[in-house]
Amino acid sequence: MATVVTTDPMLTLPYLVQDVAKETPDTFTLRLAPEEGANGGSFRPGQFSMLWVFGVGELPISISGDPGQHGQLVYTVRSVGQATNALVSQSVGAGVGVRGPFGNGWPVEAARGRDVIVVAGGIGLAPLRPVIYEVLHHRQDYGRLVVLYGARSPRDLLYRKELAAWARHRETQVLVTVDYGGMSWRGHVGVVTTLFKYARLKPSHSVAMVCGPEIMMRFVTRELESHGLSRNDIYLSMERNMKCAVGFCGHCQYGPHFICKDGPVFPYEQMRPLLEKYEL
Ligand SMILES: Cc1cc2nc3c(=O)[nH]c(=O)nc-3n(C[C@H](O)[C@H](O)[C@H](O)COP(=O)(O)OP(=O)(O)OC[C@H]3O[C@@H](n4cnc5c(N)ncnc54)[C@H](O)[C@@H]3O)c2cc1C
Numbered sequence: 001m002a003t004v005v006t007t008d009p010m011l012t013l014p015y016l017v018q019d020v021a022k023e024t025p026d027t028f029t030l031r032l033a034p035e036e037g038a039n040g041g042s043f044r045p046g047q048f049s050m051l052w053v054f055g056v057g058e059l060p061i062s063i064s065g066d067p068g069q070h071g072q073l074v075y076t077v078r079s080v081g082q083a084t085n086a087l088v089s090q091s092v093g094a095g096v097g098v099r100g101p102f103g104n105g106w107p108v109e110a111a112r113g114r115d116v117i118v119v120a121g122g123i124g125l126a127p128l129r130p131v132i133y134e135v136l137h138h139r140q141d142y143g144r145l146v147v148l149y150g151a152r153s154p155r156d157l158l159y160r161k162e163l164a165a166w167a168r169h170r171e172t173q174v175l176v177t178v179d180y181g182g183m184s185w186r187g188h189v190g191v192v193t194t195l196f197k198y199a200r201l202k203p204s205h206s207v208a209m210v211c212g213p214e215i216m217m218r219f220v221t222r223e224l225e226s227h228g229l230s231r232n233d234i235y236l237s238m239e240r241n242m243k244c245a246v247g248f249c250g251h252c253q254y255g256p257h258f259i260c261k262d263g264p265v266f267p268y269e270q271m272r273p274l275l276e277k278y279e280l
Contacts, residue, residue: 009246012052012097017090018072023158027078027123028088029064032096033071042070045130046105046209046237046265049073050245052097056086060242060260062127063101068137073098076126076158102245103264107235108134111207115143117199117229119220121150121192121212125158127237127264128211136169143206146199147174150192150216154178154185173200192216193223203228209265211237218275221268234268 015032022028048062065074079085090096108131116135120128135142147166151157157176167174175195177188188195192212208224210217217236224234240259242252247261255274257263 009099009102010244012050012058012099015073015096015098017092017094017096019092020088020090023076024156026080027076027156027158029074029076030087030090030096031065032073032075032098034098035095043067043073043101043130044105045108045134046127047101047103048127048245048264049075049098049100050102051075051087052099053083053086053090054095054097057083058097058099058243059083059087060102060239060245061087062237062264064126064129066133066137067130068133076123076129078123100245102260104262106131106209106237106265107207112138112141113143115202115206116145117201117206117208117224118145118147118149119192119208119210119212119224120148121216121220122152122156123158124211124213124216124237125149128209129159129162131209132166136166136172139169139171143171144200144202145169145172146201147172148177148192148195148199149175150177150179150195150212152179154182154187175199191219193219196223196227201227206233208234209237210234210268214275221272221275224268231269231272232267235265236268236271237264238266238271239264 014035018033019031043063048060050058051061052058061075064076079088118128135145181189210220238259240252242260243249245260247258252259
């Protein structure tokens with residue numbers, strides 16, 4: 001059968017669930033492959049898809065897989081409501097509709113030759129994982145990779161085996177913290193900003209990519225600025241409810257920006273005046 005290649009952003013393509021892996025009690029990683037005839041699709045780190053759960057609805061989810069691996073799309077989904085719950089409850093072989101990929105993605109090209117600082121909170125590591133793959137696959141093109149990751153508790157940490165594996169790469173530092181450790185946790189306890197004192201940073205030579213709850217991004221950006229990073233070298237991925245994903249419906253408007261088509265990744269310089277207004 002001939003491959004269907006479409007540039008129509010409103011056309012949903014049929015995919016099948018290949019695998020559903022439990023990451024934490026409420027978060028699962030799904031691997032989808034195109035049904036025969038659909039376009040496998042490539043993506044840039046930081047882009048997202050609109051996933052159609054039949055009979056339930058459509059929702060935006062970041063692509064969390066390896067951009068170098070074609071023919072499948074990987075998503076890490078935290079079950080917070082009806083659509084995400086239905087998505088993580090899909091069985092292997094079930095059909096899911098996929099639109100996209102959408103959005104601009106992280107500045108991985110512009111970061112070449114520089115150190116990359118990844119700062120993630122909770123599920124925020126999902127849209128940043130493709131950046132980590134990209135840097136590790138093209139190690140010679142980048143300087144140091146520093147990953148700072150915080151979760152609520154040890155059982156909320158995503159990709160635990162990979163975190164340990166990434167830390168073994170050369171020129172790579174992975175620091176992990178949790179808000180509440182419990183009896184068996186031997187690692188760091190504290191919010192993600194408390195990791196900065198252990199990070200080996202060269203601020204003038206670095207690009208930072210940050211994703212997590214907005215309160216976390218406010219504190220992390222302050223910390224990065226205090227270490228000397230320029231606001232134009234700090235990038236944030238923003239989330240708002242969205243429907244069309246192509247800038248028509250206006251659901252995701254954030255100040256003058258549409259998160260779906262102008263973002264979801266923005267330089268902190270652009271987001272700063274908006275982030276200062278709570279509840280926007
Ligand atoms: C660009 C983008 C990328 C995303 N990537 C991921 C991802 O990789 N993994 C993941 O688990 N989730 C991701 N999300 C969030 C995900 O789309 C929402 O959690 C989902 O739409 C909630 O739908 P629901 O029906 O399950 O919950 P609902 O019943 O709609 O909502 C449950 C709770 O989540 C809040 N909520 C709903 N949608 C959003 C939203 N878009 N932003 C913030 N809060 C919301 C609601 O206010 C409510 O408190 C992303 C969102 C965007 C915009």
